[in-house]
Every structure is written in C-alpha cells, then in structure tokens.
Amino acid sequence: MTKEDQMIEEMFNQKGDLTERQKKIVAAAIESFAEKGYSATSTKEIAQKAGVAEGTIFRHYKTKKELLMSIVTPMMIKLMAPIIIKDINKVLNHDHETFEAFVRAMIDNRRKFLKSNLKIIKIFIQEIPFHPELKEQFIEHVGSKVFTRLRQIIEHYQDKGQIIKLPIDTVLRLTGSTIIGYFVTRYALLPNADWDDEAEVDLTIQFLMKGLAPEE
Amino acid sequence: MTKEDQMIEEMFNQKGDLTERQKKIVAAAIESFAEKGYSATSTKEIAQKAGVAEGTIFRHYKTKKELLMSIVTPMMIKLMAPIIIKDINKVLNHDHETFEAFVRAMIDNRRKFLKSNLKIIKIFIQEIPFHPELKEQFIEHVGSKVFTRLRQIIEHYQDKGQIIKLPIDTVLRLTGSTIIGYFVTRYALLPNADWDDEAEVDLTIQFLMKGLAPEE
Amino acid sequence: MTKEDQMIEEMFNQKGDLTERQKKIVAAAIESFAEKGYSATSTKEIAQKAGVAEGTIFRHYKTKKELLMSIVTPMMIKLMAPIIIKDINKVLNHDHETFEAFVRAMIDNRRKFLKSNLKIIKIFIQEIPFHPELKEQFIEHVGSKVFTRLRQIIEHYQDKGQIIKLPIDTVLRLTGSTIIGYFVTRYALLPNADWDDEAEVDLTIQFLMKGLAPEE
Amino acid sequence: MTKEDQMIEEMFNQKGDLTERQKKIVAAAIESFAEKGYSATSTKEIAQKAGVAEGTIFRHYKTKKELLMSIVTPMMIKLMAPIIIKDINKVLNHDHETFEAFVRAMIDNRRKFLKSNLKIIKIFIQEIPFHPELKEQFIEHVGSKVFTRLRQIIEHYQDKGQIIKLPIDTVLRLTGSTIIGYFVTRYALLPNADWDDEAEVDLTIQFLMKGLAPEE
DNA sequence: AATGAATGAGTGTTCATTCAT
DNA sequence: AATGAATGAACACTCATTCAT
Numbered sequence: 001m002t003k004e005d006q007m008i009e010e011m012f013n014q015k016g017d018l019t020e021r022q023k024k025i026v027a028a029a030i031e032s033f034a035e036k037g038y039s040a041t042s043t044k045e046i047a048q049k050a051g052v053a054e055g056t057i058f059r060h061y062k063t064k065k066e067l068l069m070s071i072v073t074p075m076m077i078k079l080m081a082p083i084i085i086k087d088i089n090k091v092l093n094h095d096h097e098t099f100e101a102f103v104r105a106m107i108d109n110r111r112k113f114l115k116s117n118l119k120i121i122k123i124f125i126q127e128i129p130f131h132p133e134l135k136e137q138f139i140e141h142v143g144s145k146v147f148t149r150l151r152q153i154i155e156h157y158q159d160k161g162q163i164i165k166l167p168i169d170t171v172l173r174l175t176g177s178t179i180i181g182y183f184v185t186r187y188a189l190l191p192n193a194d195w196d197d198e199a200e201v202d203l204t205i206q207f208l209m210k211g212l213a214p215e216e
Numbered sequence: 217m218t219k220e221d222q223m224i225e226e227m228f229n230q231k232g233d234l235t236e237r238q239k240k241i242v243a244a245a246i247e248s249f250a251e252k253g254y255s256a257t258s259t260k261e262i263a264q265k266a267g268v269a270e271g272t273i274f275r276h277y278k279t280k281k282e283l284l285m286s287i288v289t290p291m292m293i294k295l296m297a298p299i300i301i302k303d304i305n306k307v308l309n310h311d312h313e314t315f316e317a318f319v320r321a322m323i324d325n326r327r328k329f330l331k332s333n334l335k336i337i338k339i340f341i342q343e344i345p346f347h348p349e350l351k352e353q354f355i356e357h358v359g360s361k362v363f364t365r366l367r368q369i370i371e372h373y374q375d376k377g378q379i380i381k382l383p384i385d386t387v388l389r390l391t392g393s394t395i396i397g398y399f400v401t402r403y404a405l406l407p408n409a410d411w412d413d414e415a416e417v418d419l420t421i422q423f424l425m426k427g428l429a430p431e432e
Numbered sequence: 433m434t435k436e437d438q439m440i441e442e443m444f445n446q447k448g449d450l451t452e453r454q455k456k457i458v459a460a461a462i463e464s465f466a467e468k469g470y471s472a473t474s475t476k477e478i479a480q481k482a483g484v485a486e487g488t489i490f491r492h493y494k495t496k497k498e499l500l501m502s503i504v505t506p507m508m509i510k511l512m513a514p515i516i517i518k519d520i521n522k523v524l525n526h527d528h529e530t531f532e533a534f535v536r537a538m539i540d541n542r543r544k545f546l547k548s549n550l551k552i553i554k555i556f557i558q559e560i561p562f563h564p565e566l567k568e569q570f571i572e573h574v575g576s577k578v579f580t581r582l583r584q585i586i587e588h589y590q591d592k593g594q595i596i597k598l599p600i601d602t603v604l605r606l607t608g609s610t611i612i613g614y615f616v617t618r619y620a621l622l623p624n625a626d627w628d629d630e631a632e633v634d635l636t637i638q639f640l641m642k643g644l645a646p647e648e
Numbered sequence: 649m650t651k652e653d654q655m656i657e658e659m660f661n662q663k664g665d666l667t668e669r670q671k672k673i674v675a676a677a678i679e680s681f682a683e684k685g686y687s688a689t690s691t692k693e694i695a696q697k698a699g700v701a702e703g704t705i706f707r708h709y710k711t712k713k714e715l716l717m718s719i720v721t722p723m724m725i726k727l728m729a730p731i732i733i734k735d736i737n738k739v740l741n742h743d744h745e746t747f748e749a750f751v752r753a754m755i756d757n758r759r760k761f762l763k764s765n766l767k768i769i770k771i772f773i774q775e776i777p778f779h780p781e782l783k784e785q786f787i788e789h790v791g792s793k794v795f796t797r798l799r800q801i802i803e804h805y806q807d808k809g810q811i812i813k814l815p816i817d818t819v820l821r822l823t824g825s826t827i828i829g830y831f832v833t834r835y836a837l838l839p840n841a842d843w844d845d846e847a848e849v850d851l852t853i854q855f856l857m858k859g860l861a862p863e864e
Numbered sequence: 865a866a867t868g869a870a871t872g873a874g875t876g877t878t879c880a881t882t883c884a885t
Numbered sequence: 886a887a888t889g890a891a892t893g894a895a896c897a898c899t900c901a902t903t904c905a906t
Contacts, residue, residue: 019869021869021870035346036346037253037255037345037346039253039255039256040255040346042895042896042897043896043897043898044895044896044897052870052871053870053871053872054871054872054897054898055870055871055872055873055898055899055900056869056870056871057898058897058898058899059868059869059870059871060869062898063897063898064897064898122345126342126345129253129338129342130252130253130256166419166423167419170416170419170420173397173398173401174394174397174419174420174423176397177393177394177396177397177398177400177401178390178393178394178397180393180397181389181390181392181393181394181396181397182389182393184393185389185393200386203382203383203386203390204386204390207390207427207428208427210426210427210428210429211423211424211426211427212423212426213426235886237886237887258878258879258880259879259880259881260878260879260880268887268888269887269888269889270880270881270888270889271881271882271883271887271888271889271890272886272887272888272889273880273881274880274881274882275886275887275888278881279880279881280880280881451890453890453891467778468778469685469687469777469778471685471687471688472687472778474874474875474876475875475876475877476874476875476876484891484892485891485892485893486876486877486892486893487877487878487879487891487892487893487894488890488891488892489876489877490876490877490878491889491890491891491892492890494877495876495877496876496877554777558774558777561685561770561774562684562685562688598851599851602848602851602852605829605830605833606826606829606851606852606855608829609825609826609828609829609830609832609833610822610825610826610829612825612829613821613822613824613825613826613828613829614821614825616825617821617825632818635814635815635818635822636818636822639822639859639860640859642858642859642861643855643856643858643859644855645858667865669865669866690899690900690901691900691901691902692899692900692901700866700867701866701867701868702867702868702901702902703866703867703868703869703902703903703904704865704866704867704868705901705902706901706902706903707865707866707867710902711901711902712901712902
C-alpha cells in the first residue's frame with residue numbers, strides 16, 4: 001500500500017482537491033479493482049477497505065464508474081504526457097543524438113512512472129475493452145497524438161540514416177513490442193524473478209538496434 | 217458467428233460429449249464473456265442468447281465458473297499442444313533446419329488457431345489475473361512444459377550457431393515479444409487495418425533474425 | 433382481507449393467468465399501497481406480507497411500478513366498462529324510461545363494484561396525480577369514452593324534457609358531484625357511520641331530480 | 649411561483665417568525681410535495697430547489713414530517729377559520745338573510761383562499777390518509793368545530809323555512825358535494841377549461857336551491 | 865445560523881443457484 | 886433432460902438525519 005499511497009499523493013495532490021477520505025477511497029478502489037477487476041468489486045467492499053461508509057463513496061463519485069474513471073483517466077494522461085508534451089526540437093535534435101539514446105531515455109523515464117502506477121495501469125488495460133467511453137477517451141485525448149508523435153520521431157531517425165527504412169508503422173510496432181514486451185515480462189509476468197535490470201535493458205536495446213540497423 | 221461456430225464444432229466435438237444445447241450455451245457464453253467480461257455477464261443473459269432456460273446451464277455446468285473453465289481450459293491446451301507434443305528430434309533436426317524456418321512455421325501454424333479462437337483467447341487473457349486456479353492450471357499443465365521445451369529449442373539453435381548466445385530466457389522474451397506483439401497488433405489492436413500479412417511477417421522475421429544474429 | 437381476496441378472485445381469475453403466488457403478491461401490494469401509499473411502500477414489505485421472497489415479485493413484475501399498473505389498470509377499465517359497453521339504444525330507450533331510473537340503476541350497479549374494489553380505487557385516486565402515464569392511460573382508454581357517452585345520455589334525457597336544458601357539462605358536473613359525493617362520504621369519509629343506504633339514496637336522487645327539474 | 653410566494657408571504661409572515669431562508673425552504677417543499685408527493689420527495693431535492701444546504705432544513709424543522717406539518721397545519725386552520733370564527737349572530741342574522749346568500753358568500757370568500765393555496769390544499773388532501781396525526785389534528789382542531797357550526801347554520805335556515813327539512817347531515821352532504829364538486833372540477837380536474845365562473849356559480853347555486861327547496 | 869461531509873439503514877432490482885414439475 | 890418459478894443474498898445507489906466546522 002505504501003507505494004500506492006505514494007503515487008496517489010504525487011498524482012492527485014497536485015490536483016490538490018482530494019480530501020483525506022477521498023484518498024482512502026481511491027486507494028481502496030485501486031487495490032480492489034486491480035485484485036478482482038472492476039465489475040467483481042463491490043462498493044461495499046471498497047468502503048470497508050477504505051474505512052468509510054458506503055454513502056461516502058457516492059458523495060464524492062456519482063457512480064461506481066465515475067470512480068473508475070477518476071482513477072484511470074489522469075493516469076492515462078500522465079503516462080503519455082512526456083511523449084506528447086516535450087518540445088519537438090528538443091527531443092529530436094538536442095536531447096538525443098541517436099535513436100538508441102532516445103529509446104534508452106524513454107525506458108528509463110517511463111520505468112519510474114510504471115513502477116509506481118502498476119496497479120492503475122493494470123486496471124486500465126483490464127477495463128479498456130469493456131468501456132467504450134474509456135477507449136474513445138484514450139484515443140481522442142492521448143492515443144492519436146502519441147502515435148502521430150512517435151511516427152515523426154521514427155521518421156526523423158530514419159532520415160538521419162540510423163534505422164532501417166521499413167514502413168514507419170512496422171518500425172513502431174517492432175519497437176513497441178520489444179519495449180512493452182520487456183516491461184510486461186518485468187513487471188507483470190515475472191515481477192519476482194531475479195532481474196538485473198541494467199543488463200536486461202542493455203540486451204534489449206542491443207537487440208532492437210541490431211534488428212532495426214539500416215541495410216549496408 | 218460462423219467462424220466461432222466452426223471452431224466450437226472442431227474443438228468440442230472431438231471430445232464428442234457436447235449436446236446441441238450445450239454447444240449453444242458455450243457459444244453464447246463465449247460471445248458474452250468476450251464482449252462484457254466474465255463477471256459482468258449474467259447467466260440469464262447467456263441463457264437468453266443461447267435460447268435455453270436458465271436452469272439448463274446449471275444442469276451441464278455446476279457453476280458459472282465451471283462454464284468459464286470448460287471454455288478456457290481446452291483452448292489453453294490446444295494452443296500450446298503443438299509446441300509440447302511434437303517429437304523432440306523431429307522438430308529440432310528434421311522439421312526445421314534453421315531458427316528462421318522454425319519461427320515461420322510456428323507463426324503460420326498458430327495463426328490459424330488464433331484466428332478461430334480469438335474470442336476464447338481474449339477471455340482467457342482477461343480472466344487469468346482474477347482466477348488463481350486458472351493461473352495454476354495454466355502453469356502446471358501447459359506453461360512449464362512449454363517453457364522448458366522452448367528453452368531446449370532455443371539452446372539447440374544457439375548451439376548450431378544460428379542465434380546469438382544471450383541468456384536463454386532473454387532470447388525467449390525477445391522472440392516472444394516480437395511474435396506476440398505482431399499477433400496482438402494484428403488481431404486485437406488493429407484488426408481492421410489494411411494488412412499485407414505475408415509482407416508483415418517477412419519483415420517481422422527479418423527483424424528478429426537480425427536482432428538475434430550471432431556476433432561475428 | 434376476505435373481501436379483498438374475493439375481489440381479486442373475481443377480477444383476476446377471469447383473466448385466468450395469475451398464479452397462486454402472484455395473487456398473494458397482488459393482495460399484499462393492494463393492502464400496503466392503500467395503507468401507506470405507493471412510494472412509501474417497499475417491495476420488501478410487500479414480499480413479507482405476501483409470504484414470498486423479494487425476488488419473486490420481480491419475476492412477475494419487471495418493476496414496482498408495473499405491479500402498481502397491473503393492479504390499477506384493469507380496475508379502471510372494469511369500473512368504467514358498464515358505461516361504455518352497453519348498447520346505446522338499450523340504455524337510453526329500453527333500459528331506463530326516466531333519468532331518475534338511469535341514475536338509480538347506475539348507483540346500484542356501481543355500488544357493488546365500488547364496495548369490493550374500494551382499496552384499489554383509493555390507490556388509483558391517490559396515485560393518478562403522480563404518474564402521468566396513468567393519467568394518459570385513463571383518459572385515452574376510458575375517460576374520453578365515458579364522458580362522450582355520458583354527454584349523449586344527458587342530452588337524450590334533456591331532449592325528452594326530463595331534465596333542465598343547462599349546458600351539458602354543467603349537468604354532468606352537478607350529477608357527478610352529487611353521486612360521487614355520496615359515495616365518497618359513504619365509503620371513504622364516514623364508512624363507519626350508521627347508514628340507511630336505501631333512504632340516503634332516495635334523498636340524494638330526490639335532491640338531484642328537483643335540482644335538475646326542467647323550468648315550468 | 650409568484651402566486652405561491654405571495655400566499656406564503658401572507659400566510660407565514662403573519663406568524664412573523666419565518667426567515668428568508670425558511671421561506672425558500674417552505675416554497676420549495678410545497679412545489680415538490682405537490683408535484684411528486686410527500687414521500688417521493690427527498691430533502692436533498694427540496695434543499696437544492698430552495699438553494700440552501702441540506703442541513704439547513706433540519707436546523708429549522710426537526711424532521712421532514714415536521715416540515716410537512718408546518719406547511720399543512722396553518723393552511724388547514726386558515727381554510728376553516730372563517731366558518732368557525734365569525735361571530736355567530738353576525739353570520740346568521742345580519743350577514744346573510746337567505747341560505748342562498750350565505751352559500752354565495754361562502755363560495756366567493758373561500759375561492760380566493762383556495763386559488764392562492766391550491767398546492768397546499770392538494771398536499772393536505774393527498775397526505776391526510778397516510779398520517780393519522782394529521783387526521784386527528786384536523787378533526788380535533790378544525791373538523792368537529794366546523795361541522796358543529798355548519799349544522800347550526802343549516803338548522804337555522806331550515807327553521808326559517810328556506811330549505812327542506814331533511815336530516816341535517818344529509819343537507820350538509822348534498823350542499824358540500826355540490827360546492828366542493830364545483831371547486832374540484834374548476835381548480836383540480838379541468839383548471840384549463842374555458843370557465844365563465846360567474847355563470848357557473850349561478851347555475852350551481854340555482855341547482856342547489858332548487859334541490860333543497862322546501863316541499864310546498 | 866448555515867454548511868455540507870458523513871453516516872448506515874434502506875431502496876428497487878439483479879444475481880447465481882436450486883428444485884419441483 | 887429441460888424447464889422456469891422461486892429464492893435470499895448481494896448489488897449500486899439514495900435516504901433522512903447528524904454534527905464538526
């Protein structure tokens with residue numbers, strides 16, 4: 001719970017409008033949603049875990065779904081923000097001379113966020129197929145921008161001759177699969193294995209670079 | 217529904233013990249579980265969709281969960297079977313001279329299964345985090361054997377000098393990420409995009425082989 | 433309860449599609465709705481009084497409101513039916529030579545119905561202001577026909593020179609007020625007073641006839 | 649709302665102890681109780697409509713029922729007051745020479761009150777069957793006195809030979825039915841019809857007088 | 865005086881499951 | 886085997902009321 005609490009502190013107190021009780025409700029909801037899934041979690045259970053009356057939940061969130069959304073939406077934005085927001089020139093020209101450096105930076109940066117938002121991300125991925133509004137919201141507010149952005153970045157490094165000139169979406173898919181595959185294995189499938197993260201990332205990036213190396 | 221029906225025919229009639237009514241129940245359950253998730257689906261709904269009485273479901277399956285299991289367990293076994301069953305020597309020595317040929321064969325072979333079991337696989341992946349028995353069953357009966365087997369195979373091709381001598385589990389992860397990443401993108405994320413499957417698989421395998429190529 | 437049961441028997445068994453349990457539910461609902469009002473009556477209470485499980489109510493009636501409607505709608509129709517249905521010539525020419533005879537017949541006939549449907553009528557009157565559908569249904573299916581019919585009848589006796597030629601709606605209102613006023617006093621306001629019904633009706637009709645007597 | 653506000657002003661400011669906020673609460677409660685009934689109206693709804701906090705209602709009225717009573721009780725008294733209070737000799741001997749004049753005065757006088765208290769009267773009639781205290785209060789404080797009084801008045805005009813010597817309660821009932829029947833039709837059933845009030849009252853009184861005319 | 869957060873019992877309704885037919 | 890009526894616990898949500906601020 002400590003890690004989760006920390007993340008709630010960070011994420012929601014910035015917004016500054018969560019009361020002590022609300023934080024407890026949100027923390028309890030995250031715990032339960034992640035453990036048993038949104039629709040198998042009862043509001044009674046959340047209330048008990050949070051140590052509040054059931055009615056209190058509904059004072060702050062009109063419906064159970066609104067509670068879910070209030071947890072998942074800001075995370076979704078924060079997860080993708082760094083990719084969208086960063087000044088384009090900075091990212092491409094100044095920040096990272098090579099594609100490898102860019103990928104490494106991205107892994108390092110997102111790893112922290114991921115580690116502290118593990119449960120919320122899990123909830124998000126679990127529930128997105130069942131809530132069309134969530135999907136639409138994701139695509140509208142984040143998804144499309146992120147993909148546009150990532151395509152620009154890949155094109156940039158292709159133009160610089162650092163990576164192979166395959167179709168951009170294919171490069172995107174291969175890169176995404178490799179990185180996300182690492183994170184999923186690391187934090188969801190085998191979180192308790194004995195990981196040497198530094199080495200593992202090195203190998204992963206090395207694999208990716210070789211795989212995407214331009215033809216001679 | 218035709219595709220789903222076909223698959224049900226194939227899969228369950230082998231077992232030979234499914235009545236006409238049971239097939240309808242199973243088909244309805246697959247449809248609903250995939251669409252709204254296991255716990256958000258009511259047995260009433262399944263009964264209606266299947267055109268049977270509510271009681272009929274419980275005549276064939278003691279509980280709702282048993283119905284879920286009866287859908288998901290055999291699929292899980294069939295999905296993994298080809299990897300486990302095949303005679304070891306055959307696979308390694310005779311069937312596929314190269315790692316590339318092996319990967320290509322695997323993709324081709326599993327693609328058919330995947331396409332016709334899409335919904336069940338979706339259900340399986342959605343529900344596995346919430347049903348410990350399912351997870352245990354998977355690991356015990358399938359997972360561990362599959363992994364042992366895949367490690368042997370990778371070692372074999374490493375020994376033949378066809379792929380780089382990274383830690384076996386790392387190779388496994390990278391290969392898995394690349395292939396599963398392709399399938400997920402192809403069939404779950406963007407099933408309606410305009411895919412040239414042959415070309416896409418060629419590029420994917422080419423990426424994988426370059427990425428895993430032994431050092432010179 | 434005996435009287436109520438009787439009436440339920442009569443009214444609903446004709447339709448023949450009420451199970452024993454449904455009858456109990458309906459009887460309990462009538463009792464409670466009449467006593468505390470529709471919205472102050474809980475389904476739990478109805479279930480307990482009926483000696484069934486709460487769920488059973490909802491097997492037969494999709495909502496609490498549907499239960500209310502199923503009680504009130506057929507009564508409304510049966511209450512008004514005799515006025516609408518009767519063959520027009522019969523009523524006007526053959527059945528009743530005088531307006532007095534018509535009024536007396538109406539009082540006698542509707543008294544029986546009223547006595548055995550007292551509670552349901554009470555519920556109907558109590559709830560009609562709060563359920564627009566009920567009001568519309570009443571007007572559409574019964575009200576308008578009844579009024580058209582009653583106007584014809586009054587006109588008929590006016591033409592025969594038996595009652596004064598005031599505006600028809602005024603005659604209707606005065607007649608209605610007098611008769612309904614009697615019934616309300618008799619059965620709702622002072623049901624326990626010491627009534628000599630025959631004498632009281634005689635006086636009431638005598639008052640009505642004098643009041644509506646044509647000018648000389 | 650203007651009309652309602654006016655009436656509240658009139659009625660409650662006499663008591664002089666209603667704050668601005670209380671008036672808003674009372675006005676909102678009247679609106680809602682009349683529209684949806686007492687028990688279907690929530691205190692939250694009243695608070696919102698009144699523009700005050702939920703707690704504020706309970707600062708002024710211990711319970712929701714007390715709020716109802718505070719609305720309905722003074723109206724009940726004011727409605728009946730003129731009949732009770734007026735100096736007996738004045739009414740009978742000086743004010744109105746004839747029964748007809750008395751009835752006409754009563755209709756004129758009470759019409760104003762009725763028009764501006766329509767909603768409260770509606771609430772009173774709707775709720776009286778469900779609140780025994782209300783009924784008792786009505787009978788004790790108003791009802792019995794009013795009836796005693798009205799009986800005296802009728803007896804007086806009977807003695808003067810102006811109306812028929814039927815049993816007093818029967819005369820009372822017939823007179824009441826006729827007058828109340830007019831008001832109910834005029835203000836509750838068909839308030840939007842095209843009424844010529846003066847003519848209608850004339851006809852109604854004419855009917856009543858003929859109906860109650862002494863035998864020759 | 866006024867607020868509105870907090871309460872927990874209560875609401876109508878749905879649930880998975882049982883069982884007589 | 887199949888039905889669908891019956892169950893009562895559980896559901897998300899609302900209620901009148903309290904109380905610290």
